Amino acid sequence: MISKCIQMASCRLALVLTIVITMLTLSSPVLASSSGKVLNVIDECWRLNPKWHRNRQELAKCSIGYAGKMTRNVGPDVTEYVVTDPSDDAMNPKPGTLRYAMTNVGGKKWVTFERDMKIKLQRPLLVSSFTTIDGRGASIHIAGGACLLLQRVTDVIIHGLRIHDCLAQGPGPVRGPDAKIVNIGHADGDAIRMLSSSKIWIDHNTLYDCPDGLIDVTRGSTDVTISNNWFRYQNKVMLLGHDDGFLRDRNMKVTVVFNYFGPNCHQRMPRVRFGYAHVVNNLYQGWGLYAIGGSMNPSVKSQANLFIAPKTGNKEVVWNKNSGDTSSNLWSVNDIFENGASFNQQRPNNAVAKPNYNQEQQFEVADAISVRPLTKTSGALRCSKRSTC
Structure with a gap:
């Protein structure tokens, strides 16, 4: 035959x-899927289930990269808390508000939202450990005020939020976890700021238009996965590593995967100081100064990303403060470059530091040719409770 x-x-x-x-x-x-959706390994774990809303905690098993599986966020001892009130009082939170969940609800908590809402935070929201903020099923905007602060916490999932137009905040007191008064320093207006925190998963959020950055991973924070987010209209996008003198960030490990950068993102996608970043299967729709930057000799493995250079201006992907140093550790492996994009520090595959993921962190990297469909639904999803997301 x-x-x-x-x-x-x-x-x-x-x-x-x-x-x-x-x-x-x-x-x-x-x-x-049968609906024609092309899904990455995170999304195929939960988005094909039309009854996802009946067991929201299944999401915690879908994370990959350095955050690992978020299994300590689930279980029979989790408090399911529904936000019904979009108002905010930084010192005396009302029941039903997002801040009340962070301050007055102890232990593990899974926070959802009754309906679409815009939350204008008076002061930075101190997110507590073993917390999931799950925006699926509603359109949740945190905007026009302070934004999220993860300070010395662990096991946190931030999923499905639209965070934008954050404002810088002066130092002062705020009600924090366990209803304690916490004096916090100046906040530059980042959308999500991590200080000395670990095992954090930031997934399927839409972030834009903040005065400083969108995500900061600093002061010894590590074991972080930043996935499926849509970053747009922003100068400084993502900072990994506090400053050139903070040596604890040498232990930092961050996975940046399946994100969509653009339009109008200028720099820091990410910028990395010290530590190790695995930047993989992301789509870059242009940049201004650069896409990926490094200082203090970090190890950055850029793998199977799609870099689309801007029509005019700088076509070079990389900025490296230590570019004259032969020990530079910014490497490109199997990336695709379009519209004249270039990566001036490519090295042979056998010279690239491996992420050395453990069993619960590891995942199969897709070919860069698949990045467009894999990142097509990056950002906060509009999920219906009657169908798949």
Whole structure:
């Protein structure tokens, strides 16, 4: 049968197409659902289930990268808290508000929202340990005031929020976890700021238009995964590592995966000081100064990303403060460069530091040719409780 088919031009074409499709499928871990959605390895873990809202805690098992599986955020001892009131009082939080969940609800908590709402925070919101803020099923905007602060906490999931137009805040007191008064320093207006925190997963959020940065991972924070987010209209996007003198950040490990950068992102996607960053399967829709930057000799593995250079201006992906140092550790592996983009510090695969993930952190990297569909639904999803997301 095969031999007869090969004699026919149409059959030969069909065989070639079959072989090509099979090879692409084997080389790229991409899942197309019955609805036609192309999903990455995180999303295929939960988005195909039309009853996702009946067991929201399944999300915690879907994380990858340095955050690992967020299994300490789930269990029968989790308090399910529904935000019903978008108001905020930084010192005397009302029941039903987001701040009340962070200050007056102890132990593990899974926070959801009754309806669409815009929350204008009076002061930075101190997120407590073992907390999931889950915006699925509603359109949640945290905007026009202070934003999120993760300070000396662990096991936190931030999912499905729209955080934008944050404002800088002066130092002063705020009600924190366990209803304690906490005096916090000046806040520059970052959307999500991490200080001395670990095991943090930031997934499927839309972040833009903040006066400083969108995400900061600083002061010894580590084991962080930043995935499926949409970053846009921002000068400084993401800072990993506090400053050139903070040596504790040498232990920092961050995975940046399946994110969409653009339009109008200028720099720091991310900028890395010290530590290790695995930047993988992200889409870059242009940049201003640069896309990925480094100082204090970090190790940055840029792997299977799609870099689309701006039409005019700088086409170079990388900025490296230590560019004259032969020990520079910013490497490109299997990235795709379009519109004249270039990466001036490519090295052979065997010279690239590995992320050395453990079993619960590891994942299969998709081919860069798949990045467009894998990042198509980055950002906060509009999920219906009657269908898949």
